[in-house]
Each structure stands twice: as structure tokens, then as C-alpha cells.
Amino acid sequence: LMGTALIFGYLVFHDALIFQFMEKVEDIASNFVLAAVPLFVFMGTMLERSGIAEQLFEAVHLWTRRLPGGLALGTVTM
Template sequence: VTSRVYGFVTEYSLVAVPMFVLMASLLDRSGIAKDLFNAMRVFAGRLPGGVAVQTIVVAFFLAALSGIIGGEIVLLGILALPQMLRLGYDKHLSIGVVCAGGALGTMMPPSIVLIIYGLIASESIADLFTAAITPAVILMLSYIGYVLVRCLRNPAMGPPMSDADREEGFANRWQALRAIIVPGLIAALVLGSIYGGVASVTEAAA
């Protein structure tokens, strides 16, 4: 048991874990995550359940940037939950969206859970990352579909935003688009370097 534990904790790939945690902290402290949420508000439009849908999309972006579930749920709880409750969203739907969206962090690469599983099971972490994208996207689309169906059938569960609420924080759509491009570029560089064989998981994390 001792030799197995020692062999596990001295694995070089494990260095990726604190690196991805650091990246999540930088996203939080730099305000990129908040800008991303505000930008998605502009594009959500007056769709019933629009804020819940944008929360799930932002959660997917954050999962592709951080790979940790705890910090993501806290961040969404601070940014999205008060917004949904203020707009009169159903309390259970709002909390469910935050928890379900945050849970995407365990599936969407660079998931720390997948890194640890790959080390324990002696599987290629890059292969696990590649395999996890499809179910992660399916999960996200399923959550969005569920929210839209519930809110279209019962608009009181997710009232549409007013124009003033929608444009709060960004003067125009170009500003909002820039706020989406930056985190998208980070995710593309991190995951693209892994899938393209340019860098290992540890190098991409650094």
C-alpha cells in the first residue's frame, strides 16, 4: 500500500492539478468569469429562461477553463443565482441550474477528476480528455433543452429579461463578444495543445 501511494503521489502528471486550480483562481480574481457572465446576458435575449440557459453555457466555458467543480459552483452561486432570483425565477430551477452547470467541471476537460482517474487506472489522460468532450456537450445541451421546455410551458418559472437588464454591464454587442472571445481563446489554447499533440497535459496546464 505504501509503495502504491508513494508511486501515485510522485507521478509527474499530478502537477497539472495545482496548475488548473491556479488557472481557476486567476479567472475568478481577474474578473474574466464575471465579464463572461455579463456578456452572455446580452446574447440571452428575451428568451424565457434565458438567464438559466446563459448560466449553463457559462458553466460549460468555465469547466473548459478550470476543471474543478467546487470553485465553479461557488462562482455561479455568486454571479448567477442572485440574478435569477431577482428576476423572479423559480427557486428550485435556479439552484438546480447552478448545481447541474457546476457539475460539468467533473466531465469537461481539463477535469481534475479525469486526471486522477487516469493516473490510478493507468490510462492516457489525453485520451480521457478527448473521450469526455462528447458526453459533456450532450449533458450541456440536455440541461439547456430541459430549461427551455420547462420555461416555455410555464413562463413564470423563468421570466424573460427586460432590455435594461440585458444590456447592463456592456454598452454594445461588440464589447460583449470580446468578453466571450478571451476565455474561449484560453480554452482553445489549453485543450487544442493537448488534442493536437503539441503539449502534454502537464505542459498545457502550465
């Protein structure tokens, strides 16, 4: 897709294509909301690798043992 965009953009916009792509990259890079996605994945990886996630699930399972849907409640509260 990116190759098609580059070829079509060069045919239509010629040298202005470089400035348009640089502006788009700057707009996306300065969006702080998108920084939350890799940080959320990193947090999940650290919880899983350190074993904290398993301990949290066990603790929530003890708290919600008698409730229906205890695993779902544990996932939501964690």
C-alpha cells in the first residue's frame, strides 16, 4: 500500500510529495494518544513475564470464588 501511495503521489504531486509525507509523519508522531498503545502492551508483557498477572488472577479468584463469572470479573478488575 505504501509503495502504491508513493508512486501515485509522485506522479500527481512531484516534489511536494516529500513535504506532504513529512507533515503526515510529524502529525502522527506528535499524537500522544497513540503512545498509550505500546505502553499498554509493554505493561501486559511485564505483568505476564514477572508472574504478577498469575498472582493477581489467583487473588481475584479467591475473592470472587462464589460469584458466577469470576474469571470475567477478575479480568475486568485487573
